[in-house]
Amino acid sequence: MILQTNYHNMQVDHILRAYNQFLTKELTNRFVKHATVVKLLELLPAEFRKTEVGLSHQRRSIQLIQWGHGPIDIFLWSQMHGDEATGTMALFDLFNFLQCPEFKAVAMELEQACTLHVLPMINPDGAEMFSRRNAQKIDINRDYLQTVTPEGRLLKSIREQIKPAFGFNLHDQSTLWSVKKTGKPATLSFLAPAYNEVLDINETRRDAMLVIADIFEQLNPLLPQQIGLFDDEYEQRAFGDNFQAAGMSTILIEAGGLHGDEDKQQIRKYYFLSIFSGLMSIIRKSYLKNTLDVYQAIPKNNKEIFHLLLNNLVYEGAQISMGLCYEEEPIDYGQAVSQCYIVQDIGDLRHLGAYRVIEGNGMILHGEIDVYKPANFQLSHDGEIIISFKNGISQSKL
Ligand SMILES: [Zn+2]
Incomplete structure (x- = not known):
């Protein structure tokens, strides 16, 4: 087990050094727009199966990308909040990574073990205005119960149709979150959202926590004292909390701040590595060997x-x-x-x-x-x- 952890560590370092081989060069800042997303999706080869699954309030297309043929269904969606583009950039880097000759072996392992279901930029109208909310001025992530937003309805129905085992909820947080007692920005934050008011831990939530423990162990050497645990207060209207309750182990990733990286071009790399480490943890089932102590020892976020x-x-x-x-x-x-x-x-x-x-x-x-x-x-x-x-x-x- 120790040997495998070391191997994995080397891999994360190696991937970071090789990042330019799969960086999506068309995405250069956090003001990503729908037109660019559409253009990039058009360039994807046939192994990325594309379906237009719906339209935003202002009738921009929302596409589902499916990749892989393995038995573990994993759902990833980005940019529910239009001004939070880091997850979208990392997803396009993931699409490139999966085609990169240098990493063919690991891509094949993923392809056989899992099927990815990806909704990049679920709030394209918000992205157009660089606004958190959608064109109806509604925060989609507080719309799970009423689902009056077409984007929220779509996200909810895709999960209900696919019933994935794992989900990655990809956000950016305020750059004013810091890691407790360090005075450093929380460059990345993680959370296995609660599924009830009293913050119980059932098997679904536990698995999400253990995957995060694995991700944390991979990323912490690269970002010492800059990874925090997001507040786990239950929000009955949020998607992550409800998806966890529905039995999908849900992992929230938040991109925060990093000195000199207002456009999030460094953070996107760590963000990609978090997603990648999470996927590897899931398909190799290494999370089952981790412990909740590792998750609970991740320092909390605060505002200092x-x-x-x-x-x-x-x-x-x-x-x-x-x-x-x-x-x-x-x-x-x-x-x-x-x-x-x-x-x-x-x-x-x-x-x-x-x-x-x-x-x-x-x-x-x-x-x-x-x-x-x-x-x-x-x-x-x-x-x-x-x-x-x-x-x-x-x-x-x-
Ligand atoms: Zn958000």
Whole structure:
């Protein structure tokens, strides 16, 4: 068993180094649109069996891709939230990986052991606007019970028809989640969603937890202290919780933040490796040899990180730190975002983490500070303005 784990570890490292061989080069940022998805799906060879299974509210096609001929049915769907494209990028990298000559042996093993059922970009209207919600302004992931969204209805019915043993629910989370007590961003988070209010563990949920334990052991050496466990509070309207209740072992993967990777081009690689490790765990049944302790020992997510931390400033005669977080708004027809900085906290914040830390060295802060309000101040040194914010918008290059 030890030998196999080592072998597997080497494989994950090797795959990461070889990533350029199967990276989907057409996907270069997190503003992926439906037209690109359609074009990429057209290029897939016949072993990827494509069916248009429905239309979004604004009548964009949603296609189911089936691959493999094995007995274990595995369902993967991405981008229920239109502004969460990392899973979609990783799925297209997976499609390329499965065709890559270098990894032919592992692709054949997967092909014989499982059948993949994949819905990439289930919310294409949201993706078009770079919005979490669909075109009806509804959060699809709170629509399981009523299913008034065509996208939610479709997702629900595909699972009911196929009844897969395992499911991968692919999301992005706020970049403000950190891993407890590390001050580092939660670059990846995992969860086996609860199927009831009291968070019981039955066989279905246990299997999902054990697969996550396997994924964690593979990925943790690559991302030390940057993998967290998502909050498992039961949400009766969410798909993951209901799919778990319906008997599909459901694995939630969330892409968070990584220093210098706003477009998620590094994170997508770790994300792909998580999916790959999960698939290998399932088909080799290695999860059955893992333990719940490994899952439960994954550190929890919390919010102890800022986008920007300014230390050692002087404000009204006192020396302070200030933590700021930005809120993103889509601009340019969902092709980019603007960032509005909000003052999140002020005081002694030196123990907290940040994507960006600026040492103020006693710079004087001028302006009106309101916590939870857009930043409106200047920092000056020897009479020269170094950093300036107007209504949350940075006036200087950060
Ligand atoms: Zn989401």
